[in-house]
Amino acid sequence: MDLSYETLSTIAKSFGLFYLIALSIGITVYAFWPSLGNRFDKAAQSVLDDEEGPCR
Amino acid sequence: MMERLTIAERQQAMLLSGGLALVGLALAIVGRGDAMGVHGWITMIFAGGLFFVVGNALYAPAPTDDRATSYYDDPTKVGILISLFWAVIAMGMGVWVAAQLAWPDLRFDAPWSSFGRIRPVHTSGVIFGFGGNALIATSYHVMQRTSRARLAGHVSPWFVLLGFNLFCIIAASGYLMGITQSKEYAEPEWYADIWLVVVWVVYFVLYMRTLARRNEPHIYVANWYYMAFILVVAVLHIVNNLAVPASFSAAKSYSAFSGVQDAMTQWWYGHNAVAFFLTAGFLGMLYYFLPKRAERPIYSYRLSILSFWGIVFFYIWAGSHHLHYTAVPQWVQTLGMTFSVMLLVPSWASAGNALMTLNGAWGKVRDDATLRFMMVAAVFYGLSTFEGSFMAIRAVNSLSHYTDWTVGHVHAGAMGWVALITFGSIYALVPILWRRESMYSWKLVEWHFWLALGGTVIYVFAMWNSGIIQGLMWRTYTESGTLAYSFTDSLVAMHPYYVARTIGGAFFLTGAIIGAFNVIMTIRKVHEQTPELDYPTKSEAGEPAVPAAE
Amino acid sequence: MLRKILKPFSKFFEFHARSHYRAERHSMALTIGIIAASAVGGFVEIAPLFSIDETVEAAPDMRVYTPLEQAGRDIYIREGCYACHSQMIRSLRDEVDRYGPYSLAVESQYDHPMLWGSKRTGPDLARVGEKFSDEWQVQHLVDPRSLVPESVMPQYAFLLDTPLETASLPGRLAALRTVGVPYSDEQIENAAEDARGQAYPDSDQAYAVEERYGEATNIRFFDGRRDRLTEMDALVAYLQIMGGLTDLPQETQFAEGE
Numbered sequence: 061m062d063l064s065y066e067t068l069s070t071i072a073k074s075f076g077l078f079y080l081i082a083l084s085i086g087i088t089v090y091a092f093w094p095s096l097g098n099r100f101d102k103a104a105q106s107v108l109d110d111e112e113g114p115c116r
Numbered sequence: 117m118m119e120r121l122t123i124a125e126r127q128q129a130m131l132l133s134g135g136l137a138l139v140g141l142a143l144a145i146v147g148r149g150d151a152m153g154v155h156g157w158i159t160m161i162f163a164g165g166l167f168f169v170v171g172n173a174l175y176a177p178a179p180t181d182d183r184a185t186s187y188y189d190d191p192t193k194v195g196i197l198i199s200l201f202w203a204v205i206a207m208g209m210g211v212w213v214a215a216q217l218a219w220p221d222l223r224f225d226a227p228w229s230s231f232g233r234i235r236p237v238h239t240s241g242v243i244f245g246f247g248g249n250a251l252i253a254t255s256y257h258v259m260q261r262t263s264r265a266r267l268a269g270h271v272s273p274w275f276v277l278l279g280f281n282l283f284c285i286i287a288a289s290g291y292l293m294g295i296t297q298s299k300e301y302a303e304p305e306w307y308a309d310i311w312l313v314v315v316w317v318v319y320f321v322l323y324m325r326t327l328a329r330r331n332e333p334h335i336y337v338a339n340w341y342y343m344a345f346i347l348v349v350a351v352l353h354i355v356n357n358l359a360v361p362a363s364f365s366a367a368k369s370y371s372a373f374s375g376v377q378d379a380m381t382q383w384w385y386g387h388n389a390v391a392f393f394l395t396a397g398f399l400g401m402l403y404y405f406l407p408k409r410a411e412r413p414i415y416s417y418r419l420s421i422l423s424f425w426g427i428v429f430f431y432i433w434a435g436s437h438h439l440h441y442t443a444v445p446q447w448v449q450t451l452g453m454t455f456s457v458m459l460l461v462p463s464w465a466s467a468g469n470a471l472m473t474l475n476g477a478w479g480k481v482r483d484d485a486t487l488r489f490m491m492v493a494a495v496f497y498g499l500s501t502f503e504g505s506f507m508a509i510r511a512v513n514s515l516s517h518y519t520d521w522t523v524g525h526v527h528a529g530a531m532g533w534v535a536l537i538t539f540g541s542i543y544a545l546v547p548i549l550w551r552r553e554s555m556y557s558w559k560l561v562e563w564h565f566w567l568a569l570g571g572t573v574i575y576v577f578a579m580w581n582s583g584i585i586q587g588l589m590w591r592t593y594t595e596s597g598t599l600a601y602s603f604t605d606s607l608v609a610m611h612p613y614y615v616a617r618t619i620g621g622a623f624f625l626t627g628a629i630i631g632a633f634n635v636i637m638t639i640r641k642v643h644e645q646t647p648e649l650d651y652p653t654k655s656e657a658g659e660p661a662v663p664a665a666e
Numbered sequence: 667m668l669r670k671i672l673k674p675f676s677k678f679f680e681f682h683a684r685s686h687y688r689a690e691r692h693s694m695a696l697t698i699g700i701i702a703a704s705a706v707g708g709f710v711e712i713a714p715l716f717s718i719d720e721t722v723e724a725a726p727d728m729r730v731y732t733p734l735e736q737a738g739r740d741i742y743i744r745e746g747c748y749a750c751h752s753q754m755i756r757s758l759r760d761e762v763d764r765y766g767p768y769s770l771a772v773e774s775q776y777d778h779p780m781l782w783g784s785k786r787t788g789p790d791l792a793r794v795g796e797k798f799s800d801e802w803q804v805q806h807l808v809d810p811r812s813l814v815p816e817s818v819m820p821q822y823a824f825l826l827d828t829p830l831e832t833a834s835l836p837g838r839l840a841a842l843r844t845v846g847v848p849y850s851d852e853q854i855e856n857a858a859e860d861a862r863g864q865a866y867p868d869s870d871q872a873y874a875v876e877e878r879y880g881e882a883t884n885i886r887f888f889d890g891r892r893d894r895l896t897e898m899d900a901l902v903a904y905l906q907i908m909g910g911l912t913d914l915p916q917e918t919q920f921a922e923g924e
Contacts, residue, residue: 073447076710080429083703087425091418100421103334104413107262107404217787220811220818230820232746294744299779327693335692343693344700351705360845362838368740370841375774376722377715379782384708392704428700432707441756442782443771448711455707514758518786591760599763603789608816 118173136163150366191273195253206241218614263330279315341400356385383438391431415472426462437508456508467498489540496532515587524579556637571623582613733857738904752783766793767915793909832858
């Protein structure tokens with residue numbers, strides 16, 4: 061196949077767009093997946109209780 | 117420090133440093149007559165020194181207790197101290213180069229002291245020496261605490277830390293001798309680049325192995341940022357540094373790329389060095405130390421995940437905004453511009469997330485300079501990402517590019533964001549690491565904070581002014597349609613701002629010196645205090661780390 | 667077949683699967699995710715540029731750097747000149763009026779690496795070649811403020827006293843050929859002599875340079891010294907060829923302006 065600049069850049073532009081959309085949807089779904097909420101809350105809390113807390 | 121290594125580990129360390137010293141010797145012999153030979157000797161002295169330090173303590177008593185019940189903090193401690201050392205050196209160099217632009221004769225009558233040679237010492241020293249060591253040190257701390265597990269290995273953390281510093285030393289000494297590839301922020305030559313790849317692979321494996329030991333089902337988001345930093349920097353570094361050496365007995369090499377392709381590769385690297393070295397890694401710091409210090413969980417964990425992927429995905433496209441109106445095809449420029457503007461969304465999501473975390477704890481921010489460092493860092497992160505997106509717009513870029521505005525933008529990010537979050541994290545970390553009641557002097561932390569903030573503001577305002585004036589002077593026409601100002605006219609107009617910039621930089625440097633002093637005094641003078649809980653535990657959630665075998 | 671090849675490693679895999687499988691699934695997924703998300707952007711933007719024919723204009727008269735000019739370019743890189751001087755005239759009216767026709771991709775086709783730069787503390791140098799005399803350039807490098815009192819450029823007087831190292835030039839040209847610069851075997855073999863010849867007009871070596879690199883090659887006592895070949899010779903030879911590797915920009919943009 062002749063990989064000319066035109067073909068490559070066209071593929072780049074169209075594929076890039078679809079990839080962007082698919083990725084954003086995928087990530088949003090992951091971040092807002094209901095059953096994961098609990099895990100995220102725990103993770104957010106977890107950094108606070110592994111040490112005594114900041115020294116003063 | 118040696119008492120926490122077993123005899124076998126000490127032997128392993130001696131083997132590694134001995135081997136490295138031999139590599140240095142080989143380099144010194146092959147590269148004699150070239151500056152590469154000097155690097156061979158530096159490597160040999162560095163590795164040979166380590167060999168003797170370890171060898172001296174080879175038969176000192178070995179550890180008897182179960183090491184898995186505590187965290188391994190020695191490399192973190194050393195990393196923090198080295199980072200502060202580089203901060204003072206590299207920011208000092210920065211003040212000097214800045215002064216040279218105001219008073220060009222402020223140099224020695226020797227080739228090494230010219231602007232072109234010491235400027236990369238400043239940039240690499242700050243980015244890699246100060247920033248890189250701070251990232252490695254804090255990543256060791258964060259990966260252990262969030263995984264509730266000890267570092268996976270006792271020699272490899274040292275290998276990464278010291279190996280990385282050998283790279284920094286070779287880089288900085290090379291610039292003074294005129295060894296450079298000229299690729300900005302990727303100046304070191306081929307042998308240093310190969311060495312960094314080795315170090316980086318070990319770093320990645322260490323991180324993965326430590327995560328694999330974790331007693332926590334979920335990998336905390338700070339680790340994601342550190343991982344992105346390690347992974348993407350590796351890819352960028354390898355691709356951008358592809359080169360053919362003119363001879364294997366000399367330093368000089370020629371990039372595999374030329375012209376347009378090289379420009380695109382270089383700024384793909386350059387901008388993503390900003391993204392993954394100076395942003396992702398330091399966001400990892402922010403997402404751990406800010407909630408920790410504020411004693412509040414991050415405002416929205418979901419938002420932190422969304423902005424993580426946003427940053428990883430968008431940033432990589434943005435490099436071509438460095439090449440507006442150049443010979444790079446226009447569609448590439450447009451893509452770069454579009455993604456740079458979109459990048460504002462995840463960037464502000466991160467900055468907003470940090471500030472919302474502090475909402476309700478403003479009293480703490482007022483009283484605690486350490487937390488204030490982090491708060492102001494988040495504000496500067498928001499400001500400089502906005503500015504970055506703005507400057508990536510073609511029309512704005514036509515004015516700002518090639519001027520001091522770019523320099524001001526970079527320093528708003530580097531001083532206001534990167535350095536402030538690092539200093540904040542260091543002040544939070546030092547008492548925990550060295551088991552001290554508090555920092556030696558809170559007044560000095562306050563002094564450091566205000567000097568750093570004042571210095572940054574002076575610097576950035578000076579550069580905004582000079583950059584915009586410069587850009588406007590270059591494009592001003594007289595009524596008869598000729599250019600109104602010569603280049604020299606624009607240079608003369610810069611002088612007061614170059615003086616102001618030097619003063620701003622000196623403020624910032626003074627703050628860093630005070631910080632380094634404060635840390636050393638904390639270690640030497642402040643009483644010890646053993647925290648109740650700072651060792652690996654099972655997850656508070658009670659879930660077993662490794663579910664029963666399937 | 668595959669099983670046989672993998673057999674020696676099976677122990678490693680089993681160990682892996684038993685003790686780390688669950689825990690590493692997450693971090694591996696994260697790793698793959700990061701690579702997948704980050705790799706695409708760079709690939710999409712950079713890969714098409716390598717179908718070079720259409721990115722870079724055709725310039726039949728494009729010539730390569732002579733060994734002396736390449737040595738000068740290496741000195742330019744060594745001293746970090748690119749930190750303050752760009753070599754890329756953007757397609758903006760004021761830049762074209764100030765510096766000359768805007769830069770074309772083809773002009774840096776043989777620049778490994780490119781030196782487009784990112785900051786103009788000093789002016790753009792893409793077309794500085796032959797704008798000033800050799801004497802001016804030498805004097806300006808020795809003491810910039812003797813010619814431009816407001817200048818903040820460092821002094822490079824030591825170049826005038828440093829003999830040019832030419833022994834490594836064949837190796838340098840050979841490396842450049844490996845990355846795509848069309849040097850001939852003859853040019854590579856004689857690189858050291860050619861560097862000398864270009865700075866010694868009317869010598870036999872000089873005629874050889876003319877033969878190998880074309881009649882348009884600048885052959886002069888660049889540093890004004892007739893006793894030896896210095897780094898100043900090389901750097902000035904490089905400065906004087908900037909923008910002079912092809913006439914395409916002048917030809918095409920002059921036509922546009924008509």
